[in-house]
Amino acid sequence: MAQVKNTYQFEDLLEKHQLKKTGARLRVLSMMYAKNTATSQPDLESVMHDIDRVTLYRILNVFEEKGIIHKVFDLNGTANYAVCSSGCHEHHHHDEHLHFNCTACKGVFCLNELSLPSINLPAGFQASGFTLYASGLCPKCSAR
Amino acid sequence: MAQVKNTYQFEDLLEKHQLKKTGARLRVLSMMYAKNTATSQPDLESVMHDIDRVTLYRILNVFEEKGIIHKVFDLNGTANYAVCSSGCHEHHHHDEHLHFNCTACKGVFCLNELSLPSINLPAGFQASGFTLYASGLCPKCSAR
DNA sequence: AATACTAATGCAACATGATTGCATTTACCA
DNA sequence: TGGTAAATGCAATCATGTTGCATTAGTATT
Numbered sequence: 001m002a003q004v005k006n007t008y009q010f011e012d013l014l015e016k017h018q019l020k021k022t023g024a025r026l027r028v029l030s031m032m033y034a035k036n037t038a039t040s041q042p043d044l045e046s047v048m049h050d051i052d053r054v055t056l057y058r059i060l061n062v063f064e065e066k067g068i069i070h071k072v073f074d075l076n077g078t079a080n081y082a083v084c085s086s087g088c089h090e091h092h093h094h095d096e097h098l099h100f101n102c103t104a105c106k107g108v109f110c111l112n113e114l115s116l117p118s119i120n121l122p123a124g125f126q127a128s129g130f131t132l133y134a135s136g137l138c139p140k141c142s143a144r
Numbered sequence: 145m146a147q148v149k150n151t152y153q154f155e156d157l158l159e160k161h162q163l164k165k166t167g168a169r170l171r172v173l174s175m176m177y178a179k180n181t182a183t184s185q186p187d188l189e190s191v192m193h194d195i196d197r198v199t200l201y202r203i204l205n206v207f208e209e210k211g212i213i214h215k216v217f218d219l220n221g222t223a224n225y226a227v228c229s230s231g232c233h234e235h236h237h238h239d240e241h242l243h244f245n246c247t248a249c250k251g252v253f254c255l256n257e258l259s260l261p262s263i264n265l266p267a268g269f270q271a272s273g274f275t276l277y278a279s280g281l282c283p284k285c286s287a288r
Numbered sequence: 289a290a291t292a293c294t295a296a297t298g299c300a301a302c303a304t305g306a307t308t309g310c311a312t313t314t315a316c317c318a
Numbered sequence: 319t320g321g322t323a324a325a326t327g328c329a330a331t332c333a334t335g336t337t338g339c340a341t342t343a344g345t346a347t348t
Contacts, residue, residue, distance in 0.1 A: 020315050020324065041305075052327050057306070059325095077221040077334090078305070100269055109269075117261040119276070124283025125244055125253075131277045132263070139268025164295060164344050185334080196298050201335070203296095221305095222334070 005033050017066040024051050028059050029068075038072055038080035038099075038108035074108050075101045075135060082110045098132045104141035149177050161210040168195050172203050173212075182216055182224035182243075182252035218252050219245045219279060226254045242276045248285035 005013075010029045014021050027048060032039050044056050060081050063069045069081045096116050100109040116130055136142075149157075154173040155165050163169065171192060176183050188200050204225055207213045213225045240260050244253040260274055280286075 022315075022325065024326080053305090054307085054328080055326055073217050073221045077217045077223060079221055098263065098265075100265075100271070103272070111266060111269075113266065114263070117263075119242065119258070119261075119278070121242075121244075121278070122255060122257070124286060125255075125278075125280065126286045127244070127278040127280035128247070129279050133275045133277065134263070134265070134269075134271040135273050136269065136271040142268060142270045166296065166344075168297080197334090198299080198336085199297055206296095 005030075013068065017068065019062065019066070024048075024055055025059055025063075027051075028056070028063070032069065032081065032083050036109065038074075038082035038110060040074070040078055040080045042078075072099045072108060072110070072131070074106065075103065080108045082108070096130045098134060100138065101133065101135040102138035102141055103135055104137055107138055109138060149174075157212065161212065163206065163210070168192075168199055169203055171195075172200070172207070176213065176225065176227050180253065182218075182226035182254060184218070184222055184224045186222070216243045216252060216254070216275070218250065219247070224252045226252070240274050242278060244282065245277065245279040246282035246285055247279055248281055251282055253282060 007026060007030070010026050010033075011021050013029065014025060019025065028044060031044065031047065041053070041056055041060060044051075044060075045053060048056070060069070060079075064071055064081065067084060070084050072080050072082060074080050098111040098114045098116075100111055101107075102109070116132055119127075119130065121127055151170060151174070154170050154177075157173065158165050158169060172188060175188065175191065185197070185200055185204060188195075188204075189197060192200070204213070204223075208215055208225065211228060214228050216224050216226060218224050242255040242258045242260075244255055245251075246253070260276055263271075263274065265271055
């Protein structure tokens with residue numbers, strides 16, 4: 001879901017994680033918080049032409065390490081990133097929700113409101129995290 | 145699960161799908177049926193040095209189209225392929241089972257015996273397929 | 289068994305995303 | 319307002335995925 005924030009809140013967020021408040025990081029944050037779908041690095045590159053690919057790569061990496069965003073792969077296996085819900089902490093992500101891949105618009109939706117039912121694994125398997133993927137049509141695309 | 149088959153059965157399998165019985169295809173089949181984890185193309189390349197990358201790529205693609213194997217992404221977003229269970233048909237995969245990624249040995253396990261609980265999606269979303277991913281330690285790695 | 293036809297393969301080349309090293313710049317604290 | 323470590327930009331490399339085309343090989347037919 002889109003979580004509206006202003007620049008001051010983004011600055012606080014960076015400060016909280018001991019990250020310097022740079023223009024690139026603030027722009028990435030504002031873009032990711034403004035949309036309700038996950039964002040791939042190519043998505044960011046197509047908008048922020050003046051920021052180097054490697055810089056974006058490292059921004060996404062450090063945001064993931066700090067628990068600000070989490071990574072989710074789309075149907076092509078390319079990494080997408082979405083703003084974490086409140087349950088995320090550094091080095092301990094809590095993205096056990098449903099990731100919906102729209103086959104038409106290629107959007108990746110994080111449906112945080114859905115909780116996963118408990119799963120019993122076969123003997124010997126020790127799971128540290130679950131992620132449920134669904135593919136199909138998102139509301140906009142299915143309305144056509 | 146490892147499904148033991150002999151060469152004649154692999155030839156029948158290819159014939160059934162109107163695919164020519166070539167050495168490369170038979171070797172890929174025997175390797176994939178022999179193991180109980182999913183196989184990436186780099187895995188195949190590291191063993192079958194004499195077969196071209198592109199050939200392996202196309203073999204995996206045609207096997208997936210025919211419903212012989214199905215694709216599953218590992219934690220790095222690279223494609224892995226596993227032998228389909230009985231429920232798979234051409235252009236209509238039935239891989240709605242649990243995919244387990246071992247963070248230690250990097251193995252990808254398809255746990256066909258587990259069926260997914262039913263999921264209620266938010267209004268507007270129309271799902272055509274589900275896949276559940278778990279990450280953690282497989283039996284061998286957790287035993288250490 | 290020889291032939292012909294189509295599918296399958298190998299090779300070259302290209303595309304995209306991920307990743308590292310290093311020099312330069314910038315944020316921020318003393 | 320410097321000084322310092324972090325952040326950025328640039329160049330380069332690697333891995334995987336993908337297409338086109340010439341050659342080879344499987345298979346059906348005679």
